[in-house]
Amino acid sequence: MAERKLPGKQEWSGRRRSATRVSGFHSHKNATGGHYAVEGINECYRLEKGEKMSLIFDVNEASGWSGFGGYFWYQGEISVSLSGLQKKTLKIAPSGLWSKFGSMWEGGKDTSIKVVFEAIEDSNICFYDHASGEIGHRHLDSARSNLLGNMHQFSPEAHFFTSDSNAPVIEGGQLHRVDGKIPIILKQCNRCARYLPINYDSYNPDAERHHLAFTNHCIAKHRIPCTHGGFGLLKSRQGEDDIDLTYGFQLECRFCKKFEVNAAHNPQRTSAQMKEDGARRRHIELLLEHIYQGTPQLVYRSQYGSELTDDIWHKFDRKCFNCHKAIDNPGDMHLDHTRPLMMLWPLDATATCLCGDCNIAKSGNPPSIFYSERQLKQLSSITGLSMVEMADEGPNEEVIDIIENGLDWLFEELLTTPQMQRIHDGKVAGEQLIKALVKPFSSSKKTRIDIISEYNIRRKLF
Template sequence: MVTEYLGNKLPGKTQFSGRRRTTTRTSGFKSHPDSTGGELKIEEVESILIPKGENVAITFQIPDHNSGDIVAFGGWYSCNNKIKIEVFKGGFGKELHTEPEDNNWSKFGSMATSNTYTNVLQTQVRFTALEDSYLALYEVGCGIVEHKHLEWAKSEKPILLRNMYQFAPESNFYSIEGDVSIELSFDSTQTCNVDIHLKSCNRCARFLPININNERHHLSFSNHCVADHRRPCSHSGFGKLKNIETDEIVQLEYGYQLECRFCKKFEVNAAHNPQRTAAQMKEDGARRRAFELLLTGIFGKSPQLMYREKSGGRELTDDIWLKFEKKCFNCLANLESSKEMHLDHTRPLALLWPLDETATCLCGSCNSQKRDRAPSEFYSEEKLIELSKITGLSLIELKNPSPNLNAVNYLINNLDWLFNSFCQKPELQKIRDGKLTSDLLLKALQKTLNKTDIGKKIDLLKLYRNRD
């Protein structure tokens, strides 16, 4: 089957699906008149030398509040990986902190809807030096949070608040601030200054921290151009930021979205998603199921069935849950049963890795946060070492973001099967919103092949159109 194309050249996203569909959604929100999202400014922050074995403890006291109030704490910090970070959650169910990384900023914090009455919640973050190390802190705070989007979510769509801890501290809009005390176990003597880079949000116009040295070490904005063939990001505002003080243009590798993660969640995603058609809502799920079906076709059996046969009848889900001691590997939340666990591929399904005994036990929030990222793009070095011990995958394997070459080679050597047999399956011939499921699969599959030397020489679309 060859699709006829009329008119102007189509963008890459529609190569498999005909014309781009007409616009069906508007967010109802507009960009801020004082910000394009492409502004940058640099501030100096004082850092202090923590001697080996000493620590800095930050105690947060949430002020008196009512049940149902949103409370939060958090901040940004800069140090190397010779400092151990401990977050004592207090009354918060979950917290988020990114591990320290040399020459980059990290963050910590949480947000939750309180179920207490006028009780003062207290939590603490402690930084302990394993070697002499510098530590810098930026906008550390706590308190009761109020914002029009959060108030709307509480009354209209509470599900949006379930994972709000992941958006601290950039979502911590304090209406009443709590007390923050910083205690040093040593006498402070040696300091120096470090830079923090702040990018504007084109929705709220705030300047929020980003990392320049490692843009994949996310803070307040998500990346814009991640695929190899799109880097460095050349889009103005996304990949080219203008210093508001010097007019210097800073070129980024991956670039950042124009909206901060908070505005992206509420002014873009929350506004757009309810307007999506049923077919649009199912598109990502259809693509994922097609990949799972493809791996079953390549290996002859489903991963669960292969594991059951190899293990003498045991279930993969139960074994992974027990292997990880019934806890989310990332946030250590207790999972009461294997049904509460989200079975993560560890190495992404999008890179053609099957779900097998190397899977990871995650909670729903952490699995959603990890998405289809490779382990090295989500976990710290320390967590990768721990994950290696549990899963049996070597550090080299966990740090290698490459596709499954066995699956790639099989596909390249069996293109007739892929085009004329697999893609013709009834479930892959379903059309949703003008898009053929098999076309969605081939488009995603091409991205995976492009990550390998042998695969980038293959043009699936051209071969598919020219097949007999």
């Protein structure tokens, strides 16, 4: 096993690179972020095929922040729907893992939210920490307004209830005790010191990719398994064995990461740093336009004689595939690549109709990470992508083959075009494209060239 760094700046010291920015916040004196605890749930609800159960959250009017939500585990196959709010979080992991739901908002009248679980086949469902009430935290009081518009996406990990929270009313389902206990693994945040849920399965490393309260630390193929202590190695405070993670988790929970790391550091970044990711996306789009000989809209129109956006909008019944929010016209739709652009997948007939919030939440994730098993089956039926293609997190091997077989074209033609020679904020467009290609090349199932080395060799020759 590779040597690991040990967690915690206060418990351990070692050589670190010099800090380039300071957030102004500090880790909790009693938390390293590298510890975990396990709780067991011994009561489940049994749902027979076709049976439904509901959680009803009644949230009282408040001048500040309010919210509801929680975590659930299921075995079998279920569907879940939320009514009463437009902006909400619903992240359904595969059977046998923990999922989450919830939302939060500022101000508002008395609100009743119903969460409905329906069994597609005989299923068991367990719940953890499901509640509603008023929420308060110093970051919510002092944060810049532009940071607060998407707080529903941080439910339920952002729920710091200011008083006793309220349990939901439960209708339907057959409560029964299970043999043994359903475990839920809780990782400590090194900022707020709370223990919050993660997904982990020693037999299924990809369980970690289904985020709950923490995001992954190492996801690039060349960086796994994560060898950073605290991130990739969790120690128990209950005398249990260490947990050796594959992808690892951030030391901070998503709430603390947002306000004490990202929000503090991002204003200190230059405009060039802020724009670099967007520029790389655009350069990948230009590469694909050259390979497929046209923009996605032109290629689609040539193939089908109709408009890509109109067809996708109608194909998904004019609503967001993930949250089912109605989308009134194609211009309001966010056309998602389904499979990530940064893995060289073009925007084509397999695209997905999403609302703005769900498109942001999905980000660059592959469908197998963002959607539930049931959603993947539905998406497969709509888009025509097979379940095997849905599960594949790898790059577009066909495009990489084209690039490798046309290196002269890439370096001597494409990278010499005015678009790729353009310099913006000190960055050469062509160099940004090459950097963007590192991820798909290194993630390929085939043995690929080192695209950076090839670029450096050819740059010296010319």
